[in-house]
Amino acid sequence: MLNISNNQLNKKIDLADFKSGKKIMNIKYYKYFNRFLLAAAIILLIVLFLPWTQNITSQGTVTTLKPNQRPQHIQSQIPGRIEEWYVQEGDEVKKGDTILRISEVKSDYFDDRLMERTNDQIQAKSSSVTAYSGKVDALNRQISALRNEQKLKLEQTRNKLLQSRLKVKSDSIDLEAAKTNLKIAETQFNRIQTLQEEGLKAVKDVEEKRLKLQETQAKFISQENKYLASKNEVINAQLELSRTNAVFTDKISKAQSDMYTAQSSGFDTEAQVKKLENAYSNYKKRNSLLYVTAPQDGFINKVLTGGIGVTFKEGEQLVGIMPSQYDLAVETFVRPIDLPLLHIGEKVRVQFDGWPAIVFSGWPNVSYGTYGAKVVAIERFISSNGKYRVLLAPDNTEYNWPEAIRVGSGAKTIALLEDVPIWFELWRQINSFPPNYYQPEDSKTVLKKDK
Incomplete structure (x- = not known):
C-alpha cells in the first residue's frame, strides 16, 4: 500500500487471511537475496584490497636474440x-x-683466358723491371768509373799546374839574375868606355865589353821571354783543370740523367706490375664469385x-x-610514457599466438599458458611507429619456450611492475594515470650502497 490516506487499511484488515496474501507474505526469498547482496559486498570489499601487479601490455613478434641468427x-x-x-x-x-x-654479363670479363693473359702481362712487365734495374746498375758503374777518371785527371792537371807555377818561380829567379848581370855589364861597359876616353884603356877592351853587354842583354830578353812563357803555361794549366772538371761533370751528369730516367721507367713499370697483380687478384676473386x-x-x-x-x-x-641454429627472442614496442618503467633484466610474461592461454594480467601466478622472459635490450631511439623497441630473451629460471615456435609469429607481452591494491589500480585506470614509477630491487640496493 502507498499509505497516501490517513485511513490505513493494513491495520484494520489482515492481508494474511486472504489466499493471495498467504502466497505473498509467507515467501522469504528477499531475505536470501539481501544476504547474497551483503556477502557479495563483503567479498567485493575484500577483493578491492587484494594485491594487483601493475603491468604494461603490448604486442610483439618472435625474432632471434643475435643479428647473425635472423633470416x-x-x-x-x-x-x-x-x-x-x-x-x-x-x-x-x-x-x-x-x-x-x-x-x-659485362664484356670486360668475357675472355675465358683473361687470368692467363693478365699473368703473361705481369711476367713481361716484371722482365722490364729487371731490365731497367740492370740498366741502372750499369749506369751506376759508369758513373763510378767517370768519377774515378775525373779524380785522376784532375790530380794530373793539378800536378801540371803546380809544375807550371814552380817553373814560373824558377824563371822569375833566372830573370832577376839576368837583370843583375845586365846591370853589371852596363856598369862595366860604361866604366871601360870612360877609361878609353881618358886614354887608359884600348879600343879593343871597349869592343869586348860592348859585345859582352849585348850578349847579356840578349840573355835577359831570352829569360824574360821564358818567364812569360812559363806564366802562360800556368794559365793554360788552370784552363785545362777547369775544362777537365767541366767535361767530366757533363759526362757524369748525363750518365746520372740516364740513370734517373731508367729508375723512373723502372718505377713506372713496377707500378704497372702492381696494378696488373691487383687486377689479377680481382679477376681471381671475381671468378670465385x-x-x-x-x-x-x-x-x-x-x-x-x-x-x-x-x-x-x-x-x-x-x-x-x-639459419638452422638460433636463440629465440621477442621484440615488442612500448609507449614513450611507459619507457621509464622498464629496466634491463625486468620480468615479462609472454603469450604466443597459437598457444592457448588463460591470462590474468594482474595475477601472473594464476595465469596459464604464458612463458617467462626478461628484458635484455631497450632501444635508445624511437622507432618509426612512435614507440620504443624492447628485446626480450627467455627466462632460464622458468619453463622453456615451445620448440615449435617459428621466427616471425605474433606474441603478446605483459611487463610486470609494482604490486598495488586492486582499488588503487581501478582508480588509476579510471583516471588514465600511468603506472607507478619504481626502481628494481637491484637498483635500490646499489643506491643504498652509494649512500
Missing part, C-alpha cells in the same frame, strides 16, 4: 646471369654449399630471383635463408 637474403657482389640452380625451397644447406652458378654459396648453416626459405638466364644487378636479393 637473411643472399646477394651477389657482381652482376650476372643465372646459369644453374643447385637447391630448391626448403632444402637444408651447410656453410659453403653452392646455391647457384652465374655467368658474366660466379658460384653463390651459403654464408652459414640453414634452410632455403624462398627464391626471390628464379629461372635460368635471368640477369640481375649487383646487390640484388637472390634467395632467402633461415
Whole structure:
C-alpha cells in the first residue's frame, strides 16, 4: 500500500487471511537475496584490497636474440646471369654449399683466358723491371768509373799546374839574375868606355865589353821571354783543370740523367706490375664469385630471383635463408610514457599466438599458458611507429619456450611492475594515470650502497 490516506487499511484488515496474501507474505526469498547482496559486498570489499601487479601490455613478434641468427637474403657482389640452380625451397644447406652458378654479363670479363693473359702481362712487365734495374746498375758503374777518371785527371792537371807555377818561380829567379848581370855589364861597359876616353884603356877592351853587354842583354830578353812563357803555361794549366772538371761533370751528369730516367721507367713499370697483380687478384676473386654459396648453416626459405638466364644487378636479393641454429627472442614496442618503467633484466610474461592461454594480467601466478622472459635490450631511439623497441630473451629460471615456435609469429607481452591494491589500480585506470614509477630491487640496493 502507498499509505497516501490517513485511513490505513493494513491495520484494520489482515492481508494474511486472504489466499493471495498467504502466497505473498509467507515467501522469504528477499531475505536470501539481501544476504547474497551483503556477502557479495563483503567479498567485493575484500577483493578491492587484494594485491594487483601493475603491468604494461603490448604486442610483439618472435625474432632471434643475435643479428647473425635472423633470416637473411643472399646477394651477389657482381652482376650476372643465372646459369644453374643447385637447391630448391626448403632444402637444408651447410656453410659453403653452392646455391647457384652465374655467368658474366659485362664484356670486360668475357675472355675465358683473361687470368692467363693478365699473368703473361705481369711476367713481361716484371722482365722490364729487371731490365731497367740492370740498366741502372750499369749506369751506376759508369758513373763510378767517370768519377774515378775525373779524380785522376784532375790530380794530373793539378800536378801540371803546380809544375807550371814552380817553373814560373824558377824563371822569375833566372830573370832577376839576368837583370843583375845586365846591370853589371852596363856598369862595366860604361866604366871601360870612360877609361878609353881618358886614354887608359884600348879600343879593343871597349869592343869586348860592348859585345859582352849585348850578349847579356840578349840573355835577359831570352829569360824574360821564358818567364812569360812559363806564366802562360800556368794559365793554360788552370784552363785545362777547369775544362777537365767541366767535361767530366757533363759526362757524369748525363750518365746520372740516364740513370734517373731508367729508375723512373723502372718505377713506372713496377707500378704497372702492381696494378696488373691487383687486377689479377680481382679477376681471381671475381671468378670465385660466379658460384653463390651459403654464408652459414640453414634452410632455403624462398627464391626471390628464379629461372635460368635471368640477369640481375649487383646487390640484388637472390634467395632467402633461415639459419638452422638460433636463440629465440621477442621484440615488442612500448609507449614513450611507459619507457621509464622498464629496466634491463625486468620480468615479462609472454603469450604466443597459437598457444592457448588463460591470462590474468594482474595475477601472473594464476595465469596459464604464458612463458617467462626478461628484458635484455631497450632501444635508445624511437622507432618509426612512435614507440620504443624492447628485446626480450627467455627466462632460464622458468619453463622453456615451445620448440615449435617459428621466427616471425605474433606474441603478446605483459611487463610486470609494482604490486598495488586492486582499488588503487581501478582508480588509476579510471583516471588514465600511468603506472607507478619504481626502481628494481637491484637498483635500490646499489643506491643504498652509494649512500
